[in-house]
Amino acid sequence: MSTPKNAAYGYGEEDAELRRGPWTVEEDTLLIHYIACHGEGRWNLLAKSSGLKRTGKSCRLRWLNYLKPDVKRGNLTPEEQLLILELHSKWGNRWSKIAQHLPGRTDNEIKNYWRTRVQKQARHLKIDANSMMFRDAIRCFWMPRLLQKMEESSSAMKTQNSSTPPSTPLNQTSQASALPPPPPPPPPLEGSLRISKAINSFDHEKNSNPGNYCTSPSIFSSDSMMSISKFPEISDYPATSLHNFDNSDYNPFLRSSFYVDNCGSYDMDDFNMSAMSVMGGYETSDCHMAESNWAYDDMAESIWNIDELWQFRKLQDRNI
DNA sequence: AATTGATCCAACCGCCTGTAT
DNA sequence: GATACAGGCGGTTGGATCAAT
Structure with missing residues (x-):
């Protein structure tokens, strides 16, 4: 042709x-x-x-x-999203370098993810995606939400206990759907407790030190973060980030939530643009929920409620 | 059912770097 | 050192698909 x-x-x-x-x-x-x-x-x-x-x-x-046979298809898991966010905050648009730490994912896929999902959020918020403010927003709200989502996924796995067949991830391409059916989900995660601890650690610090929790490394501290031991060392990996991600083909941690529907949503009902407007005085007049539906897409589902936005605003005020 | 706009992602392009000659 | 070539990388484009009207 x-x-x-x-x-x-x-x-x-x-x-x-x-x-x-x-x-x-x-x-x-x-x-x-x-x-x-x-x-x-x-x-x-x-x-x-x-x-x-x-x-x-x-x-x-x-x-x-x-x-290539080891190319993984389908939606990025919360774990993978979290890792991308974290690595991008350290390395910027070094897509191939980031991709090296996401087994089966290509730099192209990660790049597309960043441009279509992450930058979209920045646009909606009218924040430069490369700005410190947006990075803080990611670190303060988005990442904890992904952690929470991971925890919820693993909890769902426990209750489901592999009795029902795994659901198909949303937005699978036709090519992906032509692939052989996935194996049954693995047993409940040993790492879920760790994740829970990470979230609790974050919540605890947020409550005890609300003005400063944005920059706290405790969210990803090595002793509270998931520590499934199969993950190899990542040489110049950020000290505050997810240690020990797996490079092996079979990663029970990654796979665990891979088959969980990506349709769970956080309560965004009480989210509105007046709340959004507290963030740095951004103009919101032309940024309506009805226009963008961004609160309901699979990215935004994982982020930000009013309380957190207020906290974020406070932090920004303090830094000014 | 048809149309329109938004979104996703495979594929391409140009530039850069490393290596061989 | 200069040149040519291959491979890798990040940015961009455009077609396919989905969702809203």
Whole structure:
């Protein structure tokens, strides 16, 4: 399939032979078979030798982002979201570096997640996604909510006790749904207690020291944070973050909530834009719940109630 | 049922870095 | 050291899909 764009883009005669756009099943099969025989690498050579009318880059991208067997499909779990938030706060847009710590996730996927979900929230709040304020907001509200969600997921697992089949994650692509059914959920987590402790630790500190809890490392302190022992060391990992995330294919912690519906929602009924407006005096006149529905999407479901917003506002005032 | 707008994500592009010659 | 090439990375685009009207 040679797209009409080729001519418009001014590709050379040789390039005109190249295919662009979505990959076909035949192309995928060809690439998979070639790599099975010859291995990865030498992508330009691969592109020529395999008979694929694609650039080496295109072949590499297709393999790494889609065809490679260990690529994980489906929604990001709360654990993965939490890790992305934490690592991004440390490394910024180093997507490939972040992806190295999320087994089966590609830099492209993480990048898309950040742009479509996280930056969307920043836009709604009219805060620069790279600003300290937004980072604080993430750390103070979003991350604890994800921790809470993880705890709820593990609790749900306990009660469910694997008697019912796992539900399908929302927004699964058609390709993903074509994959074999997932294995049954693992037994209840040994780490859930740790997570609970982390949340309790956070709540305790918030209550005893409400003006300062935003910057407290206790949220992710190593002794209160989940410490499932399978996770390998992450060399230059932030001291305040999630230690010991797993790089193995089978990670009971990650998988535990992978099959939990992503449709649980936090109580956002009492959330309104007047509450939002306390955050740094942002203009909210053109930012309505009805417009954005952001309180109900799967990202916003995990964040922010009025109390926390007031706390956040106090903190901001104090810092000014 | 049709239309429109929003969202998601696969794929592409250009730039940068590392390596071989 | 200069050049060419391959591979990797982050930013962006555009088509497909979903949701709202």
